Amino acid sequence: MMSGQVIDVADTSYLSHEQDNRYRLEIKICDRIIQRYPYHYQAWNYRSYLLASVGRYEAAVESYRHTLSLKSTEHRVWCNYGAVLEKLEALDEAAKCYNHALKQAPFYFKAQYRKSKNLHRRALYGEAIVSYDQAIQLRPDFYKVWYYRGKAMLQLDRTEQAIASFNKAVELYDGDGKVWLVLGRTLLQVHKYQDALRAFNYAIQLEPDNAGLWSYHAATMKAQGNLEDALASLEHAVALDPDESRFWHLRGLVLLELDQLEVAESSFTTSLKLQAYNYQGWLAMGWTLQKMGDFSRAIEAYDKSLAIEPDQPFAFYNQARCHARLGQDTWAVEHLRRAMSLDPNIYTERAHADPLLQAILHDMENDDSSEDLEEIELITLDSH
CATH class of the missing domain: 1.25.40.10 (Tetratricopeptide repeat domain)
Known part of the structure; x- marks a missing residue:
């Protein structure tokens, strides 16, 4: 024994x-x-x-x-x-x-490796990388050292070095889907879509029932403009994990770009039932309803998004457009003011170029100028 x-x-x-x-x-x-x-x-x-x-x-x-x-x-x-x-x-x-x-x-590799991961867990990423390098000198063929070294690199925004480390890990051992996933996700972040797609395809071969992999595969296809393929991947994701709000949200975004508005609305509804406190979900729902011409419900959806995340010029701007469509000019002015105060560069220019809001913007400018004149008159009277 x-x-x-x-x-x-x-x-x-x-x-x-x-x-x-x-x-x-x-x-x-x-x-x-x-x-x-x-x-x-x-x-x-x-x-x-x-x-x-x-x-x-x-x-x-x-x-x-x-x-x-x-x-x-x-x-x-x-x-x-x-x-x-x-x-x-x-x-x-x-x-x-x-x-x-x-x-x-x-020269005891196991202690050096565990020391490296311990430093990593304590968020001492620079020291962890040095320790991982020492572990690599002791055993350069152990793929997990390269993998975790890459993850530490990511924490320090050393993305290209991280990618090189992940590539070394999969070169040494290509049978770990987790490594392919992280490699693919990193490549996706730096817009290397073909390389990312290759990594996700390898990962899916190893873990075909991993719903998260299918969602990242879909995100890559969407970034390349392959919307139908992205939708097919998301159908896999929601079938494998129907309780994950994020997958339904991504599916809705793809359907929105495919102009399948009613199906997109249904997908966002499912997403929000699973996670109601998601301002991006309500924002997407508002945009979908607005495109469908359901302006009152769009305004309600934007309100729910703003209740969670108050400073969203995009939401205020589109609420202004919805109110304008409904003939509610006073409310349109109020929401347009909020959008322009939060991001004056983008939304002032956008409002001036927007036929729907040009008249409202003109009224706002007239109102502002008249207030200035009243103030000048009062000052003049005071000076008398």
């Missing part, structure tokens, strides 16, 4: 029922040995590993502390102790453990 060899801490989610039962039985055996031989280092060490393996992390931490009090020169035990502390979110203490391990064994 026991030896001097140190076994890595296991992920409890992969334990079968039989393994779990066997580990719990072996913990009892270790306890009996320790009761008889309190300084039995191997028994304490193996007991610590077993407790961590069945998810009893607090007990495992105490057991590792006792193990290290008996013998503190085993770098692999320090590394396992750090891994268990991370399970309990004791990240600073875990970092000290990895440093202990590396002090005893500077």
